[in-house]
Structures are given as structure tokens and as C-alpha cells.
Amino acid sequence: MKRFLIITGCLLASALVQAGETSGRWVATWATSQQLTEPHNLPPAPGFAEATVRQKLRVSIGGEQFRVRFSNEFGNGPVTFESVHVALADGFADAKIQAGTSRALTFRGATAVTLPPGANVISDPVDAPLAPMADLAITLVTKGAPSDVTGHPGSRTTSYFAYGQVAPGAEDLSDAVRTDHWYFVASIDVLTSQPAAAVAILGDSITDGRGSTTNGNDRWPDILSQRLRANPATAQVAVLNHGVGGGRVLRDGLGVSALRRFDRDVLAQPGVKWLVILEGVNDLGTAAPENAAQTAQDLIAAYDQMITRAHDHGLKVYGATIMPLGGFTMYDVPEREAARQTVNAWIRTGGRFDAVIDFDAVARDPANPARLSAATDGGDHLHLSAEGYKIIAGSIDLGLFEAGGCECDKKGR
Incomplete structure (x- = not known):
């Protein structure tokens, strides 16, 4: 198994190193409270239908590994993520990510996951260090969503919706629709020996x-x-x-x-x-x-x-x-x-x-x-x-x- 290094403000190190077993404890580094999204805070049509959704955030502490938690707490039906990618964000002004940093999240080894109504799911650990104050981009591929959507309307951060044949690891979503809300992303934890x-x-x-x-x-x-x-x-x-x-x-x-x-x-x-x-x-x-x-x-x-x-x-x-x-x-x-x-x-x-x-x-x-x-x-x-x-x-x-x-x-x- 290989791992890669995430460093805020720097390009990803080109050299990959062999992953060793990491000991430590999980600590939340970022979180946001989940709410039932009001109709006026839903994304513009077609919303989550055949969408590639990129959301950005800034963590606090770093760690040797990290994992992401997603929530369908207020959903009145299941939601499926066909794939989820995480990368270093290239700032917050647009949908760009830093070249070469995108990788797929997995869930018990699978790249797709379905959350039943009311459920949460935690990704498998990403076997890579995460730097303090790192800016992350989390990209979801969705085929749709329940009419009651779980999210955080007051993100004060722009999310990007792209449609058609869009790779979740694309460095930019140049024609994306913008909306200033987060959806489904609940928290990020780091594994740290500190x-x-x-x-x-x-x-x-x-x-x-x-x-x-x-x-x-x-x-x-x-x-x-x-x-x-x-x-x-x-x-x-x-x-x-x-x-x-x-x-x-x-x-x-x-x-x-x-x-x-x-x-x-x-x-x-x-x-x-x-x-x-x-x-x-x-x-x-x-x-x-x-x-x-x-x-x-x-x-x-x-x-x-x-x-x-x-x-x-x-x-x-x-x-x-x-x-x-x-x-x-x-x-x-x-x-x-x-x-x-x-x-x-x-x-x-x-x-x-x-x-x-x-x-x-x-x-x-x-x-x-x-x-x-x-x-x-x-x-x-x-x-x-x-x-x-x-x-x-x-x-x-x-x-x-x-x-x-x-x-x-x-x-x-």
C-alpha cells in the first residue's frame, strides 16, 4: 500500500513512500452541524441528478491519516454516492484542486456507498498525512437525492455542481453551477500520535x-x-x-x-x-x-x-x-x-x-x-x-x- 503527503500551500510531493502501521487516536479536526435543508437552500435544478458536487473546507489540526463522515440524518429516503474523491483545494475562489492530489475514498473497500434515511457513514482511513489548516475539496458523484436533503446551509463557502461526463478527480469544474451551502459532509477526523x-x-x-x-x-x-x-x-x-x-x-x-x-x-x-x-x-x-x-x-x-x-x-x-x-x-x-x-x-x-x-x-x-x-x-x-x-x-x-x-x-x- 502506498501513501501520499498533503501539505497546505505546497504541491504534492512526487515521491510516494511505503505506508507503515500508524498508532494513535482519532480526533475530529473539522465538523459542521447537520440540518434539514430548506427548499430555498437546495442547489439549483437539476440539483443532485447526475451531478458531480465539489465542496471545499479548511481543517484545523493535522494527522497521520484522515477519514470523512457523511450524513443522511434528515433524509426521507436513501442517498447513494457513486464515488467520492478528496484532494487539496486550490483556493476557494473556484472549483480548482491541486494537480495530482485527488484520490478516491472507499467504504469497506468499495468506491460507492448508500446511506439509508437517518444514517451516517465514515470512510475508510485515507493512508496519507494531513497538514494543519489544510484546504480540502471533497467531490461527490450523485445520481439523485431524497427530497429531504441533509446539509449545512450556512457554509459561507461555495460548492460547485457540474453535470454530464465529469471525472470526480478533474482539476477544475469550469462550467459548474455555484451555491453557497454544504451538503451531506458532516466531519473529518485525523489519526494522530500527538x-x-x-x-x-x-x-x-x-x-x-x-x-x-x-x-x-x-x-x-x-x-x-x-x-x-x-x-x-x-x-x-x-x-x-x-x-x-x-x-x-x-x-x-x-x-x-x-x-x-x-x-x-x-x-x-x-x-x-x-x-x-x-x-x-x-x-x-x-x-x-x-x-x-x-x-x-x-x-x-x-x-x-x-x-x-x-x-x-x-x-x-x-x-x-x-x-x-x-x-x-x-x-x-x-x-x-x-x-x-x-x-x-x-x-x-x-x-x-x-x-x-x-x-x-x-x-x-x-x-x-x-x-x-x-x-x-x-x-x-x-x-x-x-x-x-x-x-x-x-x-x-x-x-x-x-x-x-x-x-x-x-x-x-
Whole structure:
């Protein structure tokens, strides 16, 4: 068996080396939360009929081998991938991949795989090293898809659909149809002998990156990943972005609630050691004003439950305060602002989180704390700008993710 070397920003090494047996553990290096794709977020016609679908993404940590997970969780019928190829992406501006880097994924040795409704599948390991921060292109060949499609609408990354006789390993899909959504790709794991671990970030559209740059990889978890990679003490900490646009903690919204997806998006991810929770503004914002105070208490109870469940699995849990909603027309009423203050006070002083990441203090306007500052406001007074995401990500103490975690841990973990 032979293996090839993937190096970000460099051409594939021409020399192939004999693969030896690799020992280590699997750690997730990239993930995205799966949702039922709304009709307006489906690809243009003919969609998945006789399609070659290329999707791009950037991982966090590297490893000696890697594998890809696909999901048909919300499908109302099976989906078949006639073949799946993975390659180094040649940037994000178009459908190009780096020459000579494409290879087929297999599933128990087969190049085709069918996912029944509700099922996930993990590819066979790719016997090749994957570099930190590598840009990957995953190309699916589909004959069709169920009417209920599993995906992640808020990819902030362009996917490419080509039709006709197109080789999945083609270096470019020059006539491809573009759409800014991901479909079926759920996560990527790396096998590493390094002392690696992952932080899962549970959030809503702010974590999902609304207001960031399409194909720019400048969501706040992306910036955090860059900072972790640049710090030797945290270079082996992966970042998993489980933000869902419109997501809520207590009730389903555009995606399932945080309470419902908690096991899937946090506990089931290999190698997770830390959890950051930044979610709740949509619960408060969609609560009737007269119910806002009770919603705050329900949110606190939900956080408490998630902390308990995470601690049972040995995770440290960091609470991020909810940032201002003042000026966002649909949410801005005094009762909701009072509820936000109640929730943030509990996050800061309740003693249940292992540490607090005070995004509210960083992002708010000092002269009007109920509103985002001009430096962070993305324009709608709820979501942040690309610069705002950089500011909040830059405020995080990387020491929280060093060996041993935070000094505040009183529970022996």
C-alpha cells in the first residue's frame, strides 16, 4: 500500500513512500452541524441528478491519516454516492484542486456507498498525512437525492455542481453551477500520535459566521483556530464549529435545538475535551416579552443540564456571555434585555461553568452597553462584522486550552 503527503500551500510531493502501521487516536479536526435543508437552500435544478458536487473546507489540526463522515440524518429516503474523491483545494475562489492530489475514498473497500434515511457513514482511513489548516475539496458523484436533503446551509463557502461526463478527480469544474451551502459532509477526523484534542463550539448564526466573508474562513472559530495553531502550547487543539443559523437552545428553529443535538454535536465527536457554549440570544429574542424572564430561567436550567452531561464525559465547559441585541428590531425590547442580563449574570457568577469567556464585555459599546460597539457591529446590531469576529476571537485566553485547561477547575478534571 502506498501513501501520499498533503501539505497546505505546497504541491504534492512526487515521491510516494511505503505506508507503515500508524498508532494513535482519532480526533475530529473539522465538523459542521447537520440540518434539514430548506427548499430555498437546495442547489439549483437539476440539483443532485447526475451531478458531480465539489465542496471545499479548511481543517484545523493535522494527522497521520484522515477519514470523512457523511450524513443522511434528515433524509426521507436513501442517498447513494457513486464515488467520492478528496484532494487539496486550490483556493476557494473556484472549483480548482491541486494537480495530482485527488484520490478516491472507499467504504469497506468499495468506491460507492448508500446511506439509508437517518444514517451516517465514515470512510475508510485515507493512508496519507494531513497538514494543519489544510484546504480540502471533497467531490461527490450523485445520481439523485431524497427530497429531504441533509446539509449545512450556512457554509459561507461555495460548492460547485457540474453535470454530464465529469471525472470526480478533474482539476477544475469550469462550467459548474455555484451555491453557497454544504451538503451531506458532516466531519473529518485525523489519526494522530500527538497529544491532540478538540474544542466543540455550540452556537447559533454568530458562531456559524453570519457577517463573515464568503470563502474567507474568517468566522470567529476560524480565527480562534488560527491563534491556537500559532501558539505551540495549543497547536494540537482542533476547533469544531457547531453553529446553526437561527439556532436556539430550548426549541427547534431552523435546525434542531442545542438540547436535541448535544449528543451528536458534542459528545459523539472524537477527541473532544472542551465545550464552549455561545447560544441563547434567539431563545430570548423569540420569547414573548411577558415570557422573557421565564425564558431566561429556562436557559439557565438548560445550560446547567448541558454542563452536567459534558462533565459526565470528562469535558470542561466554558460559558460565553450573550452579546448585545439592542437595535436589532425584531428582538429589542426592555424585557428581553433584562433577561439577557439575568442569563449573563448567571454565566459570570453562577459557578457552574469551568470558565467564562466574556464576549459581551468585549463586543458591547461602552457608552451604550445594550448595543454592540461600532467596531464589532456587522450592521444589523445583532451579528458581528468580520472585524468584530476577529476582535472577539482575539479576546479568548488560549491558556484555557493548554494542558490542564483552566485554573478555575474545581472538579478534578
